[in-house]
Amino acid sequence: MKFLKLFKNSQVFKLALGVAILVVCYFGSKFFSQMQRLTSTLELIAKSNETQLELEKLLSIINSYDYSLRNYIITKDESYLQNRFLNRGIIEEGIKKLKILTVNDSVRNKDILTLEKLINYRFKLFRETLIAAKSSNVDRLGLNSKLKKSNDYTEMMKLFVYKIINSERLKTKFQNSNHQFELQDSLMTAFLLIILSLLILLLSFNKTNGDIEDLKQANDKLMLLNESFNAAEKTAGFGHWMVNLETNQYTFSDNMFRLMGVEPNAFESTLENSIKYLHPDDLEYVTQVHKDSLVNHQSTSIVFRFLTASNEVKYIMGVGSFTKDGNGNMIKIGVNYDITDQYKRTLELEENNKELKYINSELESFNNIVSHDLQEPLRKIQMFISRVEEKEFDGLSQQGRDYFSKIRIAANRMQTLLIDLVNYSRTIKGDKVFVETDLNKIISDTIQDLTTNIEEKSAILHIGQLPIIKAIPFQLKQLFINLVSNSLKYSQEDNIPQININSEVITEEEVSNYEIINKEDYYKIVVEDNGIGFKQEYAEKIFLLFKRLETDPKYSGTGLGLAICNRIVENHKGFIKVKSEPNRGSKFYIFLPKGDLV
Incomplete structure (x- = not known):
């Protein structure tokens, strides 16, 4: 009872309230600090895991290169080398991503720069080995020496990468330990905060739900973006092709086949097979322009037609330009756009323009008729009305005068109407x-x-x-x-x-x-x-x-x-x-x- 009576004293109540506020502020700041450390730890763990994943991917691609190169040397099958440029691009993207992930870690960033040099040198060995393998007079001892050198260098590079990965794993383990400790400490602090300020936790709960919903929406958008990217070529209505001038080997994309009205890879990618789908009226011209460009290496831009097996005519805008591949061979890369709808709209617009010109011509004739041909007899009518009014008006009966007055008013109204029609037509055509x-x-x-x-x-x-x-x-x-x-x-x-x-x-x-x-x-x-x-x-x-x-x-x-x-x-x-x-x-x-x- 004495304890309860103490709170009836305003001074004691204010003191208790002040202490409670200080306690809430203390635990709130402590909890906030703990959350900040947890967030920082999670970011470090995420970056470390992502770094490990990217390094594993790089090793996988390097191994794939070794596998493809060895298979090529054994079988001489060029298909094993088809994706080497694409994989090289993935490696460059991976290195770029690793640099971003380690931008705040100078030691690890230095390791990534070293790794980049190792990979560049490894690709140099790949290139030398590939050139030796493609040589007409293969030096087996030299080739085996290069393969052994490449293999030893790959193993050395793997050891270097695994060293980085192990270091990242130790870092992740250490951060996980810190994370668990901070998590336990924060749970205790959170329990005290729940006791002191339930409303704040409820608001935080609502905020967390909102963040989860935003994350879900962002994930859905990302999935949609990936699907859109995969279908971009088909949706955009274009296809690409490439020809190697040294080997005369053609390559068509899937949608290039679809533009010709067939399924992807329905026939072998050759000039002879593709020109079968050119419109007969365009065949000679298109073929000649393409063959001339292969001789003079001039870029091309032409409009032609495909005639599909179902007799559908497609209007195509084709552009092509020349460059060199990684082996120094001259290649021509082309892109074909389906402009059928655009072409038809252009024709329709031209027809509408012709019709509009005809209408304007008719309108001009109408203006001339109204301005001259119709107004001329009207002016004569008004002139004769004026003369009759001057000389004969007094001799008319009252009814005749009324009729005559109505004639004059009607003639003036007709003149006003003609002037207004001319003015209105000028606002349209002027x-x-x-x-x-x-x-x-x-x-x-x-x-x-x-x-x-x-x-x-x-x-x-x-x-x-x-x-x-x-x-x-x-x-x-x-x-x-x-x-x-x-x-x-x-x-x-x-x-x-x-x-x-x-x-x-x-x-x-x-x-x-x-x-x-x-x-x-x-x-x-x-x-x-x-x-x-x-x-x-x-x-x-x-x-x-x-x-x-x-x-x-x-x-x-x-x-x-x-x-x-x-x-x-x-x-x-x-x-x-x-x-x-x-x-x-x-x-x-x-x-x-x-x-x-x-």
């Missing part, structure tokens, strides 16, 4: 040359062109500071002429038209609504008026060709003006939006990309 364009000057020119319309309406224009962008100047001028003309045309009778043109910052709402990836990539130009407006539900319809809203007949139009605006903005890789409300006016938002995007 030269799209982007230059630095000052929008302030474009607006100034627009106002100057529309001075008469502005004065007739007594309109007030407020122009803000606009940016300089890369654009097609005449198209942007047409864009603002159409927008300002619309604002003037659809103004309210009892209100003075007010038109505001400004550059504004893109809002976060617009970024979301219009799926803008980066708002810094676009300029936003706003054209706002106080006209008759329209219902927001028609906001997309007004940009379609020949689409006009049901408005008062006094508001004439062709339904092309805003379609032209939309086309111009699309030509600049931008987009245009509008918000409107009946009798409250409209706001057109023009989003134009900055220079880099254009």
Whole structure:
């Protein structure tokens, strides 16, 4: 009871809490230190084991070289020498890996450098022995002497490698002992930490689970990468081949056979067997180019066709170049790519281009017809209407005057429609040359062109500071002429038209609504008026060709003006939006990309 009463004293409680915190901190730091040592020990053990494994692999490859060389000397079978370059590459990779594993161990790193020299000298002995074995007049005593020398050197090298391996094993044994000691000590510390701080262990447990899951995912990715590498040649649709100019011996990869429509190794790799699968129209040309290159040693790059046994035609891009093998023999290495799909798409694209040129030609003819052939009789109609109005109008009845007025209005509307059609076709076919364009000057020119319309309406224009962008100047001028003309045309009778043109910052709402990836990539130009407006539900319809809203007949139009605006903005890789409300006016938002995007 007296002990419990002690904790009721705040001073004693604070002291006990302080002591508990110090104990937790002490054991926590101790446990952390132990974990660090365990991790370091595991890394050393892993590196030591990996070093031993790599050294064993090197010895295995050297033994394989000895075996292959002896078999070749006995049987003269060249197949025993086929993989010697590949194995040499594996050895070089192994040495490179060993250098990395021992980079922090100067003594072991020095041993690896020594081993590298021993291996290089061993390969020199291999090469000398091989040359002696291939000699037409074989000196058996000399050859046996070289074999004995090679064997003795191999044994010496094995002793050196086993010395390193034994040293690494002793190191591993020592590290294992340290690891066991540290592990026991850490278990005791962990037990105390569990008693004092269960929450920390739970969090550590969750973290461990997460690490295990990450390790599993990394392992799965590694397995997938290995499988992808093994199937790379087949998946990529290419095959390689090689010919030795000294022996005239050809070698085809597995996928080289598949490109010809047969299974791997379906026939002996020779020129005579492979040209059977060339398209008859390409046979002479391809064969001649290849044979000429074997004489002048010039690289080749040609496109030809394979005709498979199933009569399938494959378009192939073949490239070849020359080099020398380890024996100094000149060889030609080639790679054949299956470009059938690409070739067909190219043909399709050429056909589409021809069709596009034809359409453009038709469009140009249409422009000429609209600009000249159709407008010429229309101008004559307007001229005769003007003359009749001057001389004969007073003699017409009231009904005749009404009919005549409708004729004049219809003729003017026809002229407007023809002009709009020409303008729209120019936005499609016109030269799209982007230059630095000052929008302030474009607006100034627009106002100057529309001075008469502005004065007739007594309109007030407020122009803000606009940016300089890369654009097609005449198209942007047409864009603002159409927008300002619309604002003037659809103004309210009892209100003075007010038109505001400004550059504004893109809002976060617009970024979301219009799926803008980066708002810094676009300029936003706003054209706002106080006209008759329209219902927001028609906001997309007004940009379609020949689409006009049901408005008062006094508001004439062709339904092309805003379609032209939309086309111009699309030509600049931008987009245009509008918000409107009946009798409250409209706001057109023009989003134009900055220079880099254009």
